[in-house]
Amino acid sequence: MNWPATERHCLTPAPGGLALVQDLLNTAPAVPAALPDLLADGSLGAVQEWADQAVRGWSGATGRGDVQLVLTDDDLPKLRCLRDQVRRALAAGDCGGEAVRFTSAPVVVGLAGDGTLTIEPEGAGARWLASAVLAEGLLAQASGHWRRLKICRNAACSAAFYDRSRNNSGVWHSVRGCGNAAHLRACRERRRGHSEEEDSGVMA
Structure with missing residues (x-):
């Protein structure tokens, strides 16, 4: 399990290092599936476990060596x-x-032997994670991937998902789940509105 917070939503990770940003977002609590806050106070052991897996996933996705992060x-x-x-x-x-x-965080820009530029996170603990997350956000903006990382429009869910639709039009992390629920709510509201209009007509 490389991206534990994202995988608990049964979602496909975003490409490359952007998946680290997505996984951080998906540590948030969600009501429909009763998912807890993975960054809650008093749960340092669980947070460290999440960070270890997420950073391991980031290292693998970006071709970097192991990173030892202590929170x-x-x-x-x-x-x-x-x-x-x-x-x-x-x-x-x-x-x-x-x-x-955004919160600011330091990064190191290096020049590799093959002439390519690299961006490396700096700092320790939360500061290192902030550096890595912001660096991946910057790279994703440059590649055009950032605009495809979205938050589910269902406020009770708010899962972070990577929109793979051709025209980048997705608004729910699950069309069958949150999407259908939204359509049902809209349908009920329309029916309620029609019913109230009919009642008003009868009373008039």
């Missing part, structure tokens, strides 16, 4: 803040809303 209790609120900021940034980009200022 402390002080890192947990910082990770939740980062998660919330990335979530708001995606929402702002999706609806053309006000831009969100």
Whole structure:
């Protein structure tokens, strides 16, 4: 299991290192499936386990060596803040809303022997994760993949998914699940509206 938070939603990971951003987002709690917050206070052991798997997945997806990341209790609120900021940034980009200022984090830009440029995360703990997440976001913007990372429009779900539709028109992480639920709610509201109109006509 390379991306534990994303896989608990039964979702396909985003391509390359962008899957790390997606997995961070999917640590958030979700109501429909009663999924807990993987970054909750008092659960450092579970958070470390998530981070170990996610960083291992990132290393494999980007062709890097193993990264030993050690988290402390002080890192947990910082990770939740980062998660919330990335979530708001995606929402702002999706609806053309006000831009969100990201948490800043250092990175190292290097020149490899074959002439290619590399971006390497810096720091320790939550700061390293912030560096890796923001670096992958920047690379995804340059490649055009960033706009395909979305938050499910079902507010009770809010799963982060990578939209693989041809025209990038997806709004739910699951058309059969959250999509059908949204259609049913809209249908009930239309029927309720028609019923109220008919009742008003009878009373008049």
